[in-house]
Amino acid sequence: MNILSAIQTINQLLEAGISITAFSLLLYALTFNLKDKVARSFAFIMACVVVVFVGESVAGVVSSLTWIERWYQIQWIGIIFLPSAYVLLSDAMLATTGRPSRGRRTKLVKATFVISGIFLLSIPFSLLVGPLVTDNSVAPHLERTNLTWVFSAFYILSMIWSWANFQRAYHRTKTRSGRRRMGYLIGGALAPALGSFPYLLFGSAFALLHPYVFWIVAVSSNILVSGLIIIMAYAVAFFGVPWPDRVVKRRLIKWVMRGPITVSTVLALTTLTRRVGEPIAFFAPVVMAGTFLLMQYAITMFSPMWERWFLFGEEKNKLTLLQNLEARLFTTDDLKQFLESVLAAICDRLQVQRAFTASFSIHGVDFLVSVGGLVGFKEEELSKSILEVATTEDKIGQFELFSWGEYWIIPLFSEAEPDDLLGLVGVENPGEDFHGDQKEAFQILIQRAYQALEDRKFQQQVFTSIEDLTPQMNRIQSLRAAARYDGTSVLSTSTDNFTLDEGTLTEWVKNALSDYWGGPHLSESPLLQLEVVQNALEEHDGISVKAVRSILREAIDKIRPEGTRRFTLDWVLYNILEMKFLKGQKVRDVAKRLAMSEANLYRKQKVAIEVVAKTILEMEKQAREESKESSSGNS
Numbered sequence: 001m002n003i004l005s006a007i008q009t010i011n012q013l014l015e016a017g018i019s020i021t022a023f024s025l026l027l028y029a030l031t032f033n034l035k036d037k038v039a040r041s042f043a044f045i046m047a048c049v050v051v052v053f054v055g056e057s058v059a060g061v062v063s064s065l066t067w068i069e070r071w072y073q074i075q076w077i078g079i080i081f082l083p084s085a086y087v088l089l090s091d092a093m094l095a096t097t098g099r100p101s102r103g104r105r106t107k108l109v110k111a112t113f114v115i116s117g118i119f120l121l122s123i124p125f126s127l128l129v130g131p132l133v134t135d136n137s138v139a140p141h142l143e144r145t146n147l148t149w150v151f152s153a154f155y156i157l158s159m160i161w162s163w164a165n166f167q168r169a170y171h172r173t174k175t176r177s178g179r180r181r182m183g184y185l186i187g188g189a190l191a192p193a194l195g196s197f198p199y200l201l202f203g204s205a206f207a208l209l210h211p212y213v214f215w216i217v218a219v220s221s222n223i224l225v226s227g228l229i230i231i232m233a234y235a236v237a238f239f240g241v242p243w244p245d246r247v248v249k250r251r252l253i254k255w256v257m258r259g260p261i262t263v264s265t266v267l268a269l270t271t272l273t274r275r276v277g278e279p280i281a282f283f284a285p286v287v288m289a290g291t292f293l294l295m296q297y298a299i300t301m302f303s304p305m306w307e308r309w310f311l312f313g314e315e316k317n318k319l320t321l322l323q324n325l326e327a328r329l330f331t332t333d334d335l336k337q338f339l340e341s342v343l344a345a346i347c348d349r350l351q352v353q354r355a356f357t358a359s360f361s362i363h364g365v366d367f368l369v370s371v372g373g374l375v376g377f378k379e380e381e382l383s384k385s386i387l388e389v390a391t392t393e394d395k396i397g398q399f400e401l402f403s404w405g406e407y408w409i410i411p412l413f414s415e416a417e418p419d420d421l422l423g424l425v426g427v428e429n430p431g432e433d434f435h436g437d438q439k440e441a442f443q444i445l446i447q448r449a450y451q452a453l454e455d456r457k458f459q460q461q462v463f464t465s466i467e468d469l470t471p472q473m474n475r476i477q478s479l480r481a482a483a484r485y486d487g488t489s490v491l492s493t494s495t496d497n498f499t500l501d502e503g504t505l506t507e508w509v510k511n512a513l514s515d516y517w518g519g520p521h522l523s524e525s526p527l528l529q530l531e532v533v534q535n536a537l538e539e540h541d542g543i544s545v546k547a548v549r550s551i552l553r554e555a556i557d558k559i560r561p562e563g564t565r566r567f568t569l570d571w572v573l574y575n576i577l578e579m580k581f582l583k584g585q586k587v588r589d590v591a592k593r594l595a596m597s598e599a600n601l602y603r604k605q606k607v608a609i610e611v612v613a614k615t616i617l618e619m620e621k622q623a624r625e626e627s628k629e630s631s632s633g634n635s
Helices: 003-032 037-059 065-096 104-122 146-172 176-195 200-209 211-236 245-276 280-310 313-328 332-350 379-389 436-492 502-514 531-539 544-558 569-582 587-593 598-634
Strands: 129-133 141-144 355-361 364-371 402-404 407-413 421-428
Touching: 003 037, 003 211, 003 245, 037 065, 037 176, 037 211, 065 104, 065 129, 065 141, 065 146, 065 176, 104 146, 141 200, 146 176, 146 200, 176 211, 200 211, 211 245, 245 280, 332 355, 332 364, 332 421, 332 436, 355 436, 407 436, 421 436, 502 544, 502 569, 502 598, 531 544, 531 598, 544 569, 544 598, 569 587, 569 598, 587 598
Parallel strands: none
Antiparallel strands: 129 141, 355 364, 355 421, 402 407, 407 421
């Protein structure tokens, strides 16, 4: 293999790598911030780049002249729409910085797409570009036509217009970080624009006379393109997302490492192994599999190190603690498995067949873990009667013990809050008293069950605090992200003056009621935007979950009929809301208590939620009126 062939091989590998990278970044944009106009425009540019470089790379390896011509024509689809994509991106960037189109710019953007569509229709008729040129050429390419000059002018004018808009957007960005990323975006945008145009249309004679210069320039250009599109993707990744900078950087770097870098490395090494020739080419599959596994291993092993050093900064210890929380999380399934082991050990020690552990919540039995099966009572019976009989004179260490039917019952109360019943352990009565070692082992096992339930309680308190903080953190992060490029208008615009749609409000109420006793639909509820809920925040020490819950409860109480509660038709909506959501009873139990089918219950429930939404809407209107009166009075 001579030097020129080696340079051509490197160029082919770079073209394949660019297409892989562009496709990966296209998927990234479509996955994480598709709702943002800048990200959608970037995705469009990446789609054009994919088409251009896939066509170029495939045409470089096929041998049929007919297929080479077809793939170059496919390449032109991406080239044709690239100017329109840049105009669209520049328009989106201006809009992001607080300069939306007033109609004229939108019409011009649409006009560029129409022109691109016209050029596209001319390809099958060999009007835009002619047939394949292979003779007296350093590389195959399509012949230039008169219409090619027109398209080139359109390409250049569109890019000039786009860069003028880029500069306007840059100067409208006020924050230092926003300007820096806007600069990255503008600089990165140079690569697809300059690296995708087919210069052999006009420079084939020069390339033929100076092949080394041509191929070195081509390789350098492709290296520049591959790097700059990643920089462009990095800048775009911050548009339209409320995440902190470290999250955006970490996600993008891992995406690039596991995607384009890994795949491009595997492709390059496999291709080079095959082109070396026998007997090395025989090991190409081994090289492919080994390179992929080693790349994944390296990313997994070393990513925590560079994340701590380069992304987390001064808060790296706290952030590492939060990262490790997921691995050490004590889920309900983990708790049940541990308690099952404890119960099995208790049964072995006391030589009995049956034991159980129950955890309690405000609704009664939260969960029940048993070994050997339970005979003689139901969960409902346990839930209702355990608090009535949870007293005795006997004790096992710090824990009380009393008889309940065929079982010994040991209530587990919190040490911090003695009246808080965490749960209980029930063991089949062994029919004989404890002796020394047996009593000590039993006490240790009960202590293990207590520690597990106590740890679960602390963990739930942590999650409740996180749920309370999440909405406020999300709002601040969203404002911070939006203010990167349009700080003045975003930060000075009131979020209170939004219109309420009854259908949307009904959906919000439905989701909040479904998580009435905790969950993302309550802690991150859009109801937090309502002024009536904001007023309730002050009464509940800024805890969003309690504020939303109090407004829901107040709205439900407002539709409660006067007088003593009954199970008649006029009480049915209130009874459904109170039993199903406020008390958390099961659907079948509520339907049975109200003497109706489950299907009818769901229909009535829908009506009840709509009534609650209307009630909250009236409460919101009243709160806004009072706020206006207060403001006018103060002024």
